[in-house]
Amino acid sequence: MTATPPRRIAHLDMDAFYASVEWLRYPQLKGLPMVIGGSRHNPDQLIARLNAEYPERVWTTQDFARIPVDFFPRLKDYVGRGVITTATYPARQFGVGSAMGLMKAARLCPQAIRLPVDFEQYRRFSRQFKQVIQEIAPVIEDRGVDEVYIDFTAVPGGQREGGRALAWLIQKSIFNATGLTCSIGVAPNKLLAKMASEFNKPNGISIVHESDLERLIWPLPCRKINGIGPKADAKLQGHGIRTIGELAAQERAWLVQHFGKSYGAWLHDAAHGRDDRPVVTESEPVSMSRETTFERDLHAVHDRAELGTIFTNLAEAVAADLQRKGYAGKTIGIKLRFDDFRIVTRDQTVAEYTSDPRRIRQIAGQCLKRVILDRRLRLLGVRVGSLLPTQDLARQTDPDNPELPLFGG
């Protein structure tokens, strides 16, 4: 019997991911104030406009790097709704930041270049860098398009220098394959690894041990803990608690009393760097949804036809997502956002699992009837939950299927 090695968990975060992917195509934009957000990207439109405005040559999709900087659209020319998903450092100098409305950002930094989001492209590079990691360290947890947790514990060499050697190998391999840089934190658990990955941005590595808790973690503001959001942070500050160290100094019972049994106890553990969540490599989706914010607020009666079309399109989009990914669901719901930003949801569970657009549209329509539409609408969404993979569904309902368990379980 050999002793179990101590857990070493890495959190890897791609550096300014969306902007960096754009720079691979448009290196001429490096160093400029730039924001990404707003309307969806269509590179063909860009090429068409180039050919119209610069007819002295024929432009193709090979020419992205040659597009003159002057040609790119500016923030001040953008009209419409939307928020910033990424702002480069030169843009941040002007007070522009992610999640900020584009209209407000345009006032702060009108000359910034604005690129629309190109999720398809970001997803392509996402798959690529995750593939590289997987070949080196197979136990990976997906945390969205630009982040993963990696369990170093059982990887050969994963313990060397606290994980630094393996982190460096992964960084180098990702850069060689994609031209993109990332930052990696390695720690005894996910909670600390997530914080560590922020310590040496960009293109950095940070190693954190249990003994570093007081020195490196406790001076940080509570908000740095993944799971403490704006509400919890404000409430903590109301009690004079600003740093993780101050949080750690609170009695567990006191936290439970003020934040609830579950969240209070978690706060106490988190402040002491305790976290035993495993790195989860596979998970089934719980729900799928599509939602859209209208270009202008719509009235339930006055804009009835337009709303009906959008509603049907959303139902069809969710249905297509379900079918493409092989799922059906039996809880169909809607989400509305009114012009005053109030959000209302309604859902209904039906007897039969479905991924049929007409059925989803029908149930969603019934949900809509239960809402008092006394204000203009800003957003409409359709959601399908209580999902089951289609293959399990076939097994459940097909009596001839030999895999069907006769007496449950």
Added chain:
DNA sequence: TCTGGGGTCCTAGGACCC
């Protein structure tokens, strides 16, 4: 001139059953 889209998880009350 504010404020996207796609998710997860938790809480809390009521229905319903044993």
Added chain:
DNA sequence: TCTGGGGTCCTAGGACCC
């Protein structure tokens, strides 16, 4: 007639994350 719990499912809202 009154008085229980526990368990599960459904629904609505909200916090939080990327």
